[in-house]
Amino acid sequence: MALLEIRNITRRFAGFEAVKDVTLSIAAGEFFTLLGPSGCGKTTILRMIAGFDAPDEGDILLDGQSLAGVPPEKRPLHTVFQSYALFPHMTVAGNVAFPLEMANRSRDEIRRRVAETLALVHLTDKAAQFPHELSGGQKQRVALARGLVNKPRLLLLDEPLGALDAKLRVEMQVELIALQREVGITFVFVTHSQQEALALSHRIGVMREGRIEQCDEPDKLYTQPTNRFVADFVGRINLMDVEVAASSKVLLKLKAAGLGEIAATDPRPIAVGERGAFALRPELIRVFGHRESADLKNRFEGRVKELLYLGDVTLYKVELQNGFIVEALMPNAASGRAKFHEVGDPVAVCWRQDAGVYLRN
Amino acid sequence: MPKLEVMPAAPVDRSKWVVTLPPTLFLLAFFLAPALIVVAASLREPGEFGGLAPWPAHSFDAYRFLFGDIIYLEIFVRSFFVAASTTLLCIVLAYPLAWLIARSPARRRDLLVLLVILPFASNFLVRIYAWIMLLGPANLLYTPFAVIAGMVYVHLPFMILPLYTNLEKHDPALLEAAQDLGASAWTCFWRVTFPLSLPGVFSGSALVFIPVLGMFAVPELLGGTGDILIGNLIKEQFLENRDWPLGSALSIMLTVAVLALAGSAAWAARKGLHGTEAVT
Numbered sequence: 001m002a003l004l005e006i007r008n009i010t011r012r013f014a015g016f017e018a019v020k021d022v023t024l025s026i027a028a029g030e031f032f033t034l035l036g037p038s039g040c041g042k043t044t045i046l047r048m049i050a051g052f053d054a055p056d057e058g059d060i061l062l063d064g065q066s067l068a069g070v071p072p073e074k075r076p077l078h079t080v081f082q083s084y085a086l087f088p089h090m091t092v093a094g095n096v097a098f099p100l101e102m103a104n105r106s107r108d109e110i111r112r113r114v115a116e117t118l119a120l121v122h123l124t125d126k127a128a129q130f131p132h133e134l135s136g137g138q139k140q141r142v143a144l145a146r147g148l149v150n151k152p153r154l155l156l157l158d159e160p161l162g163a164l165d166a167k168l169r170v171e172m173q174v175e176l177i178a179l180q181r182e183v184g185i186t187f188v189f190v191t192h193s194q195q196e197a198l199a200l201s202h203r204i205g206v207m208r209e210g211r212i213e214q215c216d217e218p219d220k221l222y223t224q225p226t227n228r229f230v231a232d233f234v235g236r237i238n239l240m241d242v243e244v245a246a247s248s249k250v251l252l253k254l255k256a257a258g259l260g261e262i263a264a265t266d267p268r269p270i271a272v273g274e275r276g277a278f279a280l281r282p283e284l285i286r287v288f289g290h291r292e293s294a295d296l297k298n299r300f301e302g303r304v305k306e307l308l309y310l311g312d313v314t315l316y317k318v319e320l321q322n323g324f325i326v327e328a329l330m331p332n333a334a335s336g337r338a339k340f341h342e343v344g345d346p347v348a349v350c351w352r353q354d355a356g357v358y359l360r361n
Numbered sequence: 362m363p364k365l366e367v368m369p370a371a372p373v374d375r376s377k378w379v380v381t382l383p384p385t386l387f388l389l390a391f392f393l394a395p396a397l398i399v400v401a402a403s404l405r406e407p408g409e410f411g412g413l414a415p416w417p418a419h420s421f422d423a424y425r426f427l428f429g430d431i432i433y434l435e436i437f438v439r440s441f442f443v444a445a446s447t448t449l450l451c452i453v454l455a456y457p458l459a460w461l462i463a464r465s466p467a468r469r470r471d472l473l474v475l476l477v478i479l480p481f482a483s484n485f486l487v488r489i490y491a492w493i494m495l496l497g498p499a500n501l502l503y504t505p506f507a508v509i510a511g512m513v514y515v516h517l518p519f520m521i522l523p524l525y526t527n528l529e530k531h532d533p534a535l536l537e538a539a540q541d542l543g544a545s546a547w548t549c550f551w552r553v554t555f556p557l558s559l560p561g562v563f564s565g566s567a568l569v570f571i572p573v574l575g576m577f578a579v580p581e582l583l584g585g586t587g588d589i590l591i592g593n594l595i596k597e598q599f600l601e602n603r604d605w606p607l608g609s610a611l612s613i614m615l616t617v618a619v620l621a622l623a624g625s626a627a628w629a630a631r632k633g634l635h636g637t638e639a640v641t
Binding site for chain 2: 050051052071072073078079081083085086087088089098099102103146150
């Protein structure tokens with residue numbers, strides 16, 4: 001049985017639906033992420049799970065029990081707030097002890113658990129300090145410790161890394177994964193950063209305008225997006241408008257205006273003449289000199305319009321004959337990559353038949 | 362030439378003086394000087410028809426008299442009791458109101474604050490006379506109750522405003538966090554809202570307690586003969602008994618008492634805030 005079940009919840013605010021008929025099931029021990037742009041309803045869902053808000057329709061169940069009417073303080077789950085919301089008048093230890101005190105734990109147990117949890121987040125030496133004396137990363141750890149100390153069934157995290165600078169954020173991501181593995185508590189994480197979601201989660205629900213667009217493991221989400229929005233939101237991608245020219249079993253021929261036919265694969269039965277989009281990750285494209293021949297099914301000629309040398313990789317923007325600009329990412333470490341294609345060079349972009357994905361409109 | 366590098370700092374120093382000099386001079390002339398005059402007056406002899414006897418007649422008679430009669434101590438104690446009760450009542454009455462205003466939507470907040478300070482638009486004495494009209498028919502006039510009711514009425518806005526200013530700044534996420542971590546509404550208040558509002562409570566208390574100590578109009582108009590406070594006593598020495606040295610000595614004792622109290626309260630507050638937190 002799933003630990004948390006969200007059944008057809010809808011939430012309306014003054015004439016607009018913030019959450020529309022969302023159904024989700026989260027397993028015990030899972031690191032689940034709600035990913036989406038701001039205003040997509042992900043925080044509203046989190047607040048409804050925490051109990052600060054209630055769905056207008058539908059139900060939320062924890063361990064098979066409906067949470068309807070259960071106030072936040074009675075729910076066996078804790079939240080890590082984006083602003084951390086540390087109590088400024090309490091020390092680090094006081095903050096971490098708070099949920100244990102609320103649960104009426106004995107003094108000895110409180111002392112032991114606070115010490116354990118502070119050790120877990122490497123803050124033992126900061127126990128007697130006040131929040132305003134800590135750095136952003138340290139405050140973040142205190143907030144995590146406070147959320148974890150009483151071993152909730154579920155830990156809700158509302159963009160907890162949003163206020164940190166880029167380098168610290170990556171460090172904290174690594175720590176979060178390790179921490180979640182160590183404590184084994186189910187995490188429901190909310191973020192607008194696709195990189196963060198991909199790096200941290202077991203499963204990601206991508207949201208747009210109150211709906212879940214796709215809910216999958218990170219690699220599946222990345223390699224097999226089911227619609228344009230997900231393809232575009234998660235990672236860098238080339239999206240081309242196409243029409244289905246032929247479909248047989250797994251092979252698909254797609255027609256792109258002014259370009260010709262693209263060979264792709266798709267196991268679904270798809271009608272000829274259907275319109276959709278062809279999605280292709282930049283790192284799956286090879287860029288060759290226009291005279292070089294490649295043993296790849298798809299080969300289109302174009303001209304380098306721009307290039308960005310990024311150190312480990314180079315990003316080429318190649319203008320195809322139909323005016324479409326395709327982005328290709330080439331590793332610089334590969335042998336024979338010493339020579340770059342320059343801006344204006346005629347080149348050929350090639351990719352394998354199974355590299356891209358056809359997306360139905 | 363060698364001194365050139367100090368030049369840029371000079372205009373800043375000078376402008377600092379230009380800005381701070383007028384208020385400094387004002388305080389020296391109208392606060393420190395009168396205070397010293399009062400100290401000097403307390404050490405001189407009363408004049409035959411009021412005022413002070415001509416220099417160099419001087420004595421410690423005023424202080425000897427003050428410490429020689431238990432009645433002065435009683436009045437001091439009563440005054441402190443009235444001030445403390447007024448302050449406490451003001452906290453109890455002002456807190457829910459300040460909290461309510463702080464929780465109101467932004468536009469209504471301004472209106473409510475305006476309503477709190479609106480009584481200042483009418484004359485203080487007129488408002489006290491209104492209390493005579495209210496308390497008279499209820500047979501409460503000229504009682505200790507009347508004095509405290511009047512004191513609370515007059516000073517309530519001075520408690521509401523600092524409390525409101527403090528409560529308004531509280532981050533609502535802190536209460537959500539407390540609730541999320543298992544605290545009931547009551548616990549949220551005592552563990553989060555109240556401790557964070559203490560600076561507001563302290564400044565409101567100072568704004569109520571100290572003026573109440575020196576207030577003479579309220580006890581004079583609403584209180585009975587047994588309700589006189591230090592303020593009345595001091596006023597009497599100057600206007601009726603014509604004993605300026607005694608009035609001055611009483612003023613000095615009052616100032617010293619208030620400073621000692623405020624000082625120890627500030628010390629205790631600082632000590633207490635750090636003390637309770639170091640436990641966990």
